[in-house]
Amino acid sequence: MNEVILKVQGMTCGHCVMAVKKALGKVPGVTHVEVDLPAGKAVVQGGASVEAMIKAVAQAGYGADVKG
């Protein structure tokens, strides 16, 4: 199983966390999502493409980038 850590910009509260979580959860292939608000990151597990994850987060209104 793949694990991707995304840096997410623009999250300020629990609502943002839920929105990002929901957006990433809808990406085909994603099996599990953990969002860390204070760290501004999302840990995504599954076989989805990183491009699709970033696009999904962007469509939810947040910025995403591959961490590292």
Ligand SMILES: [Cu+2]
């Ligand atoms: Cu919020």
